[in-house]
Amino acid sequence: MTDALRLTTLWLHTPPLPLLVHPSVFDGFSWAPSTRLEWRCLGPLVDTDVSEDPTGMAFVFRRAVDGVPAELARLHVGRAYGLNEEQCLAPYAIDQATDELFAQRIEPTTALWLAANNVDALYWGLHDWAHFHNHGDFVERAANELQCDSAALSWLWINRAAIGLSDARWSRLRLEVLDAHRERCERLPPGVAMDSSVIADELKLCALAESLVSGA
Numbered sequence: 779m780t781d782a783l784r785l786t787t788l789w790l791h792t793p794p795l796p797l798l799v800h801p802s803v804f805d806g807f808s809w810a811p812s813t814r815l816e817w818r819c820l821g822p823l824v825d826t827d828v829s830e831d832p833t834g835m836a837f838v839f840r841r842a843v844d845g846v847p848a849e850l851a852r853l854h855v856g857r858a859y860g861l862n863e864e865q866c867l868a869p870y871a872i873d874q875a876t877d878e879l880f881a882q883r884i885e886p887t888t889a890l891w892l893a894a895n896n897v898d899a900l901y902w903g904l905h906d907w908a909h910f911h912n913h914g915d916f917v918e919r920a921a922n923e924l925q926c927d928s929a930a931l932s933w934l935w936i937n938r939a940a941i942g943l944s945d946a947r948w949s950r951l952r953l954e955v956l957d958a959h960r961e962r963c964e965r966l967p968p969g970v971a972m973d974s975s976v977i978a979d980e981l982k983l984c985a986l987a988e989s990l991v992s993g994a
Contacts, residue, residue: 800970806913835899836866880913904930932987
């Protein structure tokens with residue numbers, strides 16, 4: 779087997795973040811506190827910019843979740859993950875999965891694992907992982923997404939050595955996410971007070987990430 783086809787499985791640490799936005803944004807904040815995510819990567823992690831439409835990514839079901847659309851996982855990430863008839867969450871159904879996991883009180887780790895082979899896909903997988911553990915109705919979309927941006931970036935910082943993500947690449951990723959956040963705020967002006975410095979200030983974000991593992 780060549781390096782390009784080597785399958786790596788890691789359990790990423792995903793400790794819960796404190797609430798960073800207005801309490802009204804979520805009706806089920808940390809209803810199931812996040813702990814870890816099983817991540818499988820085919821070959822070395824490919825460096826890609828953050829986009830609005832990640833590829834090479836699938837949340838594969840360990841068990842079916844009623845009311846959540848599913849598709850063949852191999853159609854999204856190929857068979858090399860050992861996938862045949864296994865189902866994954868339909869890419870358009872992140873919000874629906876967030877609603878149904880919360881409504882049915884299904885702890886996400888028992889239902890899903892993540893296949894992702896590039897930085898863009900891994901970032902969005904972790905961002906969605908935060909959604910699955912913090913339910914909100916998306917009335918305040920920009921603030922809801924800021925909480926999940928902060929979680930994904932913090933978890934990438936915590937796991938960067940195991941993932942193979944350099945400090946410099948993480949810093950550039952933070953700037954990409956910050957640009958996307960600012961564009962989102964222009965498109966969907968927030969109706970609640972929101973402090974974007976959590977991702978705008980690199981030292982503040984690193985300190986937040988480190989506090990999650992130190993217990994501070």
